[in-house]
Amino acid sequence: MLAIKTLRDKLEQVKSALATRQSDISFTQWIAADQKQRRLKQTIETLKFKRNRASEEIPKRKRAKEPLDALLKEMKTVSEEISRYEAELKRIEAENADFLLNLPNVPHVSVPVGKDETENQEIRRWGEKPVFSKAPLSHWVIGETLGILDFERGAKMSGSRFVLYRGLGAKLERALINFMLDLHTTAHGYTEILPPFIVNRSSMTGTGQLPKFEDDLFRLKDSDCFLIPTGEVPLTSIHADEILAESDLPLNYTAHTPCFRREAGSYGQDTRGLIRQHQFNKVELVKFTSPTDSYDHLEQLLAHAETVLQKLGLHYRVVSLCTGDLGFHAAKTYDIEVWVPSQEKYREISSCSNVEDFQARRAKIRYRTADGKIEHPHTLNGSGLAVGRTVVALLENYQQPDGSVVIPEALRSYMGGLEKIS
RNA sequence: GGAGAGGUGGCUGAGCGGUCGAAAGCGGCGGUCUUGAAAACCGUUGAACUGAAAGGUUCCCAGGGUUCGAAUCCCUGCCUCUCCGCCA
Numbered sequence: 094m095l096a097i098k099t100l101r102d103k104l105e106q107v108k109s110a111l112a113t114r115q116s117d118i119s120f121t122q123w124i125a126a127d128q129k130q131r132r133l134k135q136t137i138e139t140l141k142f143k144r145n146r147a148s149e150e151i152p153k154r155k156r157a158k159e160p161l162d163a164l165l166k167e168m169k170t171v172s173e174e175i176s177r178y179e180a181e182l183k184r185i186e187a188e189n190a191d192f193l194l195n196l197p198n199v200p201h202v203s204v205p206v207g208k209d210e211t212e213n214q215e216i217r218r219w220g221e222k223p224v225f226s227k228a229p230l231s232h233w234v235i236g237e238t239l240g241i242l243d244f245e246r247g248a249k250m251s252g253s254r255f256v257l258y259r260g261l262g263a264k265l266e267r268a269l270i271n272f273m274l275d276l277h278t279t280a281h282g283y284t285e286i287l288p289p290f291i292v293n294r295s296s297m298t299g300t301g302q303l304p305k306f307e308d309d310l311f312r313l314k315d316s317d318c319f320l321i322p323t324g325e326v327p328l329t330s331i332h333a334d335e336i337l338a339e340s341d342l343p344l345n346y347t348a349h350t351p352c353f354r355r356e357a358g359s360y361g362q363d364t365r366g367l368i369r370q371h372q373f374n375k376v377e378l379v380k381f382t383s384p385t386d387s388y389d390h391l392e393q394l395l396a397h398a399e400t401v402l403q404k405l406g407l408h409y410r411v412v413s414l415c416t417g418d419l420g421f422h423a424a425k426t427y428d429i430e431v432w433v434p435s436q437e438k439y440r441e442i443s444s445c446s447n448v449e450d451f452q453a454r455r456a457k458i459r460y461r462t463a464d465g466k467i468e469h470p471h472t473l474n475g476s477g478l479a480v481g482r483t484v485v486a487l488l489e490n491y492q493q494p495d496g497s498v499v500i501p502e503a504l505r506s507y508m509g510g511l512e513k514i515s
Numbered sequence: 516g517g518a519g520a521g522g523u524g525g526c527u528g529a530g531c532g533g534u535c536g537a538a539a540g541c542g543g544c545g546g547u548c549u550u551g552a553a554a555a556c557c558g559u560u561g562a563a564c565u566g567a568a569a570g571g572u573u574c575c576c577a578g579g580g581u582u583c584g585a586a587u588c589c590c591u592g593c594c595u596c597u598c599c600g601c602c603a
Contacts, residue, residue: 134565138572145572148584152533161583168583293593336525336562459562467562 094193094455101127110199113206113416123192126185133182140175144168194298195305198451200416201388201425207415213428214415219399220408222432223490229434232488233366236262238496239514242367253364254356254371261514265487265500266374268507269480270349273376273401277477281397283347283378288327290350291318296330299456301422301448308357311371320353324377325474329452332381337460342470343390344381347477349374367481368440374480380473381458384450387471388425391447395427398443398477404503407486408432410439424449429478431486442482445475 100107104120111118147168154161205214236242241262247255258266277283294317297303302310302322311320321327328346337344352375363369378397382390395411402409414426423446430439453459453469460470491499497515500508 131565134572138565141572144584148533151583155533165583172583 094451095196095199096450096454097127097193100193107199111197113200114197114419115208115417116197118196123189126189126192130182130185130189133178133185137175137178137182140171140178144171144175147171191304194303194455197419197421198424198448200419201447201449203388203413204419204425205413205415208417209415210418212415213418214413216411216413216427218408218410219403220406220432222408223434225434225492226494229489230492231366231435232485235488235492235496235498236367236484239498241265241514244365252371254369256367256370261508261511262484264508265504265514266480266484268504269483270374270376272404272504272507273477273480274347274349276401276404277347277376277378277397280400281345283345283397286328286331286346286348288321288324288331288348288350290321290327290353292321292326292330293318296326296333296456299333300326300329300452301455302326305421309355311353311355321350322354323352323474324348324350324375325379328377328379329458329472329474330456332458333456335458336467337381337458337470339383339460339462342381342383342460343386346379347376349376349480351375367485370481373482376477376480378445378475378477381453381470382473383460384468384471387447387449387473390471391425391427391445391473394473394475394477395429395445398429398445398475401478401483402429402431402442405483405487405501406503407483407490409442412439420444420446422446422448422451424451427475431482432490433485434489434492440482440485441479442486443476443478446473448472448474 095107100120100123104124108118108120147164151161151164151168154164205212207213230238233242233244237244239262241259243257243259247257250257274285278285291313294303297310297319302319310322313319327350328348331346332344351372353372356369356371359369367373378394380387380390380394399409399411409429409431412428412430414420414423414428419426426444426446428441429443429445431442432438433440449471450469452472458470458472459467461467487501488498491501493499493513495515497513499513500511505511
């Protein structure tokens with residue numbers, strides 16, 4: 094959510110910044126409604142002032158046994174007026190709040206301007222593409238042949254885009270989760286959290302998933318609660334409605350959570366394999382930082398996610414998303430894309446964003462500065478990493494001519510010393 | 516699932532329908548005292564909106580209602596706790 098003050102004072106700047114996102118938002122209606130809202134509020138406050146003064150007067154007169162019928166009558170009218178105006182104000186406020194909640198974040202100045210993903214900017218590459226003697230197999234062929242991934246039975250019990258891991262496949266997923274969590278908690282200084290995987294509407298709204306993206310979420314039938322689409326939601330909600338101390342910052346949290354996504358509107362995309370599932374595991378990184386150094390922290394967060402791939406020896410590139418490809422709540426985003434040999438493509442395996450104060454404002458996350466001022470911290474989040482997609486990369490990049498898959502050195506202690514899956 | 520209790524400021528916890536943004540204690544901050552610290556004592560200490568400021572309005576879980584006036588009364592919802600039942 095953007096600050097109303099910013100909208101009122103710097104509307105033209107906001108407009109042109111948002112235009113780079115390819116959003117066509119009209120502000121004319123909002124401007125009128127905002128003015129109406131302020132006028133109404135003034136009227137109501139004047140009336141309430143009158144009522145409050147009368148409330149002081151009435152008991153005095155009562156004690157003095159002075160007549161007050163006329164005053165009571167007058168105040169009854171005033172109260173009726175107030176409730177009439179308030180009903181109107183409530184309606185307008187709800188409209189305006191809805192407008193604000195649906196406005197995307199303003200891109201940071203360093204974000205490349207562009208219309209869609211074709212104009213994202215490559216920042217760097219790490220490692221080399223592996224060389225194969227014959228055409229590399231897709232991870233689902235490898236996984237099914239090795240008996241570690243079972244898409245058929247996943248679909249049988251749950252539907253398409255669900256998978257069953259078996260034996261060493263399940264163990265590999267678990268090994269990756271532990272490997273990532275250990276790395277982030279020991280080497281990178283994050284506090285491990287095990288949050289709820291079901292959250293209420295307020296947590297979803299605070300983090301920016303709602304009201305705009307309800308169709309992408311799984312909602313529980315009788316409770317207005319949702320399955321989390323990412324660990325970012327519970328981790329960022331940890332400090333909702335709180336006022337932190339400046340000395341608390343930065344706060345660094347990590348968590349492994351399953352993520353649940355409806356994937357509405359992605360029919361026909363990545364229908365086979367692990368790339369796009371309704372349920373997948375992810376290790377998430379979330380930071381709360383001071384606004385002054387949040388962009389340094391974004392680089393750090395990105396480096397922390399990259400470290401996972403480096404330790405696993407997986408070739409990847411880092412891309413800075415252009416304005417047109419930026420997610421709703423992000424001011425700046427780096428995607429890490431891992432090499433997927435069977436597709437001869439880089440595929441997103443992590444997305445690291447600085448949300449600035451967009452979520453903090455929605456979720457009422459604040460901190461008190463040394464001189465007592467109340468400010469919104471910046472929130473950052475990134476995948477460190479998407480676990481299912483890491484399995485994709487491992488199976489494909491480490492596949493051997495004999496059909497086996499070598500386990501990278503860094504992971505072996507988590508696999509009971511196993512060197513390859515065959 | 517059944518029965519009951521309750522949701523008040525950073526925390527604990529008072530609060531008669533009007534003088535309550537709200538007692539008191541703790542904690543925090545500043546000070547006195549002290550070589551220093553502790554203790555003691557004194558002072559101070561919520562948030563949002565609005566306004567140049569003075570000030571004004573709002574907030575005692577949320578939403579409705581009663582009333583000239585609600586933290587206080589009524590209704591609904593949410594949440595927490597206790598006991599019983601069930602259960603990993």
